[in-house]
Amino acid sequence: MRGVRQVALGMAFSFFVLSLGLVYWQVVQADTLLENPANRRLILMESRVTRGGIFDRNGEILAQTQIAEGKKVRVYPKGEMFEPVLGYSSVKLGASGLEGSLADWLLGIKRATPTQAVQQLFALPRQGDDVVLTLDSRLQSIAYNALKGKMGSVVALDPQTGEVLAMVSQPSFNPTNLDQKWNEIISQEEKKPLGEKQRPLEHRYFSLYPPGSTMKVVTSAALLRSGLNTTDLYQCQGSTIINGQVIREQNDRAHGWVNYNMALAESCNTYFATFGVQAGDQVFLSAVKGFGFGQTIPFELKVPRSSITKETMNPTSLNTNLLAASTFGQGEVLVTPFHMALMTAGIANDGVIMTPHLIERVLDSSQNVLFQQKPQPWLTALSKEEADKITSGMVTAVTDGTAAPGALPGVQVAGKTGSAEPGGNVLTHAWYIAFAPADNPQIAVAVIVENGGTGGGAAAPIARQIIQEALNQKVGDKSE
Structure with a gap:
């Protein structure tokens, strides 16, 4: 009888454990399972x-x-x-x-x-x-057509709310009759004659790239916090040596005497490396953390974290050579176009980066509102004074510098170019970030064209078209 009792107790305990497991997965973890795209139950429910x-x-x-x-x-x-x-x-x-x-x-x-x-x-x-x-189909269409035939991404945001107005990745694919087209789409993942991949399934706005000189708007925060006088002059001679490392300007061009605004406008590497190293790694790392490097971006889709070093997401120190290269977006710095758009929007919004979102509202079948998004701040990257000074430099970049191809008649645009070296014997990635109007920003944009050459030549004209359309229609307004 004792043996029977032990077997019965063992079976009862097993059922109890199984019941706990069922409760855990069916109740506690129900939402997690349902939200997992790999859960085919969702598809079969249809x-x-x-x-x-x-x-x-x-x-x-x-x-x-x-x-x-x-x-x-x-x-x-x-x-x-x-x-x-x-x-x-x-x-x-x-x-x-x-x-x-x-x-x-x-x-x-x-x-x-x-x-x-x-x-x-x-x-x-x-x-x-x-x-x-x-998302706004009108802005999405312009971004999509402007990028067509290229590889790259465009992200446009409302800097005051965090609303994502356009999010384009090229090349892309047509989801209609996808089952029949799947093999054809997969074949486009293969290498082209020049060696690059089309990768139509890749979310390029979430891909990690070196930011090049667009990073200088972030480095600016460290310079300003180190007590830099933005009116002081620095003589750019085309190159400089920092701790035995040669820092060069693009095409070895000497910019001559420049203050902060002109250094940002002319995209002077040696200025930002020199004063960035003077500011020190702790001030620099504090500034980049304030912009969200190493942090998970709260969003409806998973965004890879941007980073300063390969070894760790949140380094506690940088050696002098890596610090110098990082100040102008080289070294080991990697950032997504989506994050770059967020950082640009933060500068536009007096230093406050709003939580980005794609969902505006959810309606049931009777059109009752089940969910309505409310704008929420994410990070305070800058003080208003710091944001104003960086904005001033970005405006100068458009009026008198490398960002001039992004200018619009009658509108003050704040912009910054970047030409990021991806490594290897290939053209640089072309970056352009901007917001407008500079004194009351309605839209912030980040554009990258893979291996596009210069930011002013390849990326700025795309951003200009999007900003022009947004301001023409008064961005975000609902069409009648």
Whole structure:
């Protein structure tokens, strides 16, 4: 009898442990499982759930489920323009991008209404929720067409709210009839004759690149905090030696006597390296941390962290040579275009970086608002005085410096170019960051063209088109 009792107790204990496991995964971790795009249960649920639509801020349809020949079909009226950020939803391929990360909303699972809860409980057919994004199709179209045929990315933000107005990666892909086109898309991942990869599935706004001279707006914070007098003159002779390391200007050009504004405008490497080293690694590391380096960006999609060194995300010190190279965006510095746009927006917003977001609101099938986004600050990178001084230098860069190709008639644009060396015998990556109007910023933009050469030549004209359209329509306004 004792043996039977022990077996019974053992079985009871096993059932108890199994029950705890079921409770943990079905209740405690339910949201985590549902939010995982690899969870095919979400895709299979669509046999009885009609996935909600995805719309831009003006109500234009970006993704919608339609019935064709008795079957549900996910359609994307804008084609590849919103890829890869929009992603796809397929029984065969799973889900990616926003289609994956927003599946709990789109399938009516997150914050389910009482009706949806009953329908879900009894596995009844039901309608998911609609998601309205902050993206603006008009700006997205301009960015997409301006980048077409190139490899690179554009990110445009409202600096006052953190709303993402445009987010483009090129090359991209058309998600319509994706199951049939998948092999063709995958084949585009192969190398071209010159050795570069098209990589249409890559989210280039989340790819890590050396920032080149766009980094100087961040280094500026360290210079200002070290007590630098921005009116003092420095003689640029085309190169300088710091701790045995030769720092060169682009094309070995000597800029002559420059103050802070002209050094930023002419993108003087030796000025920023010299005064950056004088400021010291602790002041520099404090400044970059304030801009979010080494930190996870709160966002609806996962953004890789930007970094100063390869060894650690948050170094406590830098040697002199690495510090000197880091001040003008070389060395080991890596940053995503998305983060660069955020940092630019922070300068525009008096030093405060707002939490970026793509979701504006979520509506149930009766168009009741289930969720409404509220702007929230993320980091205070600069004081207003520091932001004003950096803005002044960026304005000079547009009026009298390398950022001049981004100028607009009748509008004061604040901008900065970058030509980042990726390593190897290839052209530099072309960067351009800007915001406008400088005295009351409505839009902030970051553009990168891979191996595009100079930022002024390849990237600035793209940013100029986007800023022009944004200001013409009064950025963010809903179309009538």
